[in-house]
Amino acid sequence: MSKRMHGKIVLVTGGASRPGLGAxxxxxxxxxxxxxxxxDVDLPGVEETAxxxxxxxxxxxxxxxxxxxxxxxxxxxxxxxxxxxxxDVLVNNAGILEVAPVSSDRAVAALRSQFDVNVVGSFIGTQxxxxxxxxxxxxSIVNMSSVAGIVGFRGSASYAASKGAVKLFSKSVALExxxxxxxxxxxxxxxxxxxxxxQGADSNSDNYAAIEAAIPAGRLGEPTxxxxxxxxxxxxxxxxxxxxxxxxxxxxxxx
Numbered sequence: 013m014s015k016r017m018h019g020k021i022v023l024v025t026g027g028a029s030r031p032g033l034g035a036x037x038x039x040x041x042x043x044x045x046x047x048x049x050x051x052d053v054d055l056p057g058v059e060e061t062a063x064x065x066x067x068x069x070x071x072x073x074x075x076x077x078x079x080x081x082x083x084x085x086x087x088x089x090x091x092x093x094x095x096x097x098x099x100d101v102l103v104n105n106a107g108i109l110e111v112a113p114v115s116s117d118r119a120v121a122a123l124r125s126q127f128d129v130n131v132v133g134s135f136i137g138t139q140x141x142x143x144x145x146x147x148x149x150x151x152s153i154v155n156m157s158s159v160a161g162i163v164g165f166r167g168s169a170s171y172a173a174s175k176g177a178v179k180l181f182s183k184s185v186a187l188e189x190x191x192x193x194x195x196x197x198x199x200x201x202x203x204x205x206x207x208x209x210x211q212g213a214d215s216n217s218d219n220y221a222a223i224e225a226a227i228p229a230g231r232l233g234e235p236t237x238x239x240x241x242x243x244x245x246x247x248x249x250x251x252x253x254x255x256x257x258x259x260x261x262x263x264x265x266x267x
Contacts, residue, residue, distance in 0.1 A: 022101040027105075111168055
């Protein structure tokens with residue numbers, strides 16, 4: 013039986029952190045036959061992730077990439093096209109989280125830094141990917157938002173603002189490119205066991221303890237829970253799905 017991602021060329025940003033969503037997504041898509049290019053500003057870290065995927069029999073390579081840089085985006089995608097001939101899937105996973113209450117001295121700086129990576133980075137990536145995908149007749153773009161892009165989180169106004177922006181610009185782009193066989197969807201992870209989530213919990217421990225206790229599924233999510241959702245959106249099983257938001261949160265936002 014053919015694997016679900018056989019022959020597809022995939023770019024996943026934010027692949028260095030382990031445990032992390034980018035690493036899990038890259039591994040899952042490679043398991044299903046994709047050729048995966050992992051990118052991250054942390055080159056040694058993302059090279060290690062790619063090496064681990066190759067050790068398991070997957071096809072993965074790594075590249076240094078600042079997602080807030082237009083020049084980096086242009087170069088990374090140009091290199092993918094030069095080496096592989098096309099780009100079938102982009103997963104805009106790279107993101108940062110800084111807990112900063114709106115009244116704090118760090119609030120505006122946190123807003124700007126998170127918008128640079130979470131919003132501007134994903135927006136530029138989407139733009140460059142659309143241009144590349146037009147050359148090969150279509151593709152799938154998966155932009156990583158968050159449950160914080162759906163409901164409020166005390167102490168995380170700037171992060172929530174960035175993730176809400178990702179959700180709505182993705183829906184708008186989906187409408188622009190739907191007739192070109194390019195799909196754009198968002199995934200909204202809940203509380204997932206990753207390095208970034210640990211950082212948020214350390215700096216906002218009281219709120220995170222309450223959030224974790226309120227998860228109806230009774231557990232934190234694992235990176236593979238998100239990777240499995242991304243696999244569906246990246247594969248040809250979702251060819252009639254665009255402009256949608258997929259919440260993977262153990263029921264947290266259903267309350």
